Amino acid sequence: MAPSARKPARAWRVLSSPIHGRGVFATRTIRKGETVIEYRGRRTTWEDASGQPESGDDPHHTFLFSLDDGRVIDAAVRGNSARWINHSCAPNCEAYEDERGRVFIAARRTIRAGEELAYDYRLSIDGRVGPRMRKAYACRCGARRCRGTMLA
Numbered sequence: 033m034a035p036s037a038r039k040p041a042r043a044w045r046v047l048s049s050p051i052h053g054r055g056v057f058a059t060r061t062i063r064k065g066e067t068v069i070e071y072r073g074r075r076t077t078w079e080d081a082s083g084q085p086e087s088g089d090d091p092h093h094t095f096l097f098s099l100d101d102g103r104v105i106d107a108a109v110r111g112n113s114a115r116w117i118n119h120s121c122a123p124n125c126e127a128y129e130d131e132r133g134r135v136f137i138a139a140r141r142t143i144r145a146g147e148e149l150a151y152d153y154r155l156s157i158d159g160r161v162g163p164r165m166r167k168a169y170a171c172r173c174g175a176r177r178c179r180g181t182m183l184a
């Protein structure tokens with residue numbers, strides 16, 4: 033096979049994460065600005081996605097990504113490995129939505145092989161954010177300036 037016909041090696045792989053469960057880790061240097069992966073899944077309404085069965089031991093676990101038009105991408109259905117990317121308060125990646133409503137994860141800075149990829153979820157929830165909700169969305173990113181929550 034000619035080198036040009038080869039699929040480029042993936043820049044990431046899924047491994048167990050010190051932050052939470054599974055995470056996504058760089059397999060090579062990823063340059064600032066490089067798009068790493070698309071956040072794929074079923075596009076649906078908040079109402080529909082919220083009606084799905086919750087994961088038993090962690091009811092606040094989420095695979096939902098909010099879109100600008102008010103809908104969500106539910107990566108629990110037809111999702112790809114982007115659904116394993118964890119949150120960080122000092123993230124090396126950021127998510128962006130293109131003009132067609134597709135969501136991609138890109139590097140905010142140069143990322144070295146072995147680093148875990150993360151972006152700031154900036155989660156928003158309905159209702160009052162009291163101590164119970166803060167605990168439910170507690171952050172374990174380990175950043176020096178961790179704000180303590182995955183909420184915006």
Ligand SMILES: C[S@@+](CC[C@H](N)C(=O)[O-])C[C@H]1O[C@@H](n2cnc3c(N)ncnc32)[C@H](O)[C@@H]1O
Binds near residue numbers: 095
């Ligand atoms: C899109 S999933 C990320 C993959 C997740 N690690 C897993 O194995 O399912 C999002 C969920 O991961 C957990 N999570 C992600 N980042 C976290 C963080 N910084 N601190 C605590 N939990 C986190 C939360 O339960 C969150 O709802």
Ligand SMILES: [Zn+2]
Binds near residue numbers: 120174177181
């Ligand atoms: Zn944090």
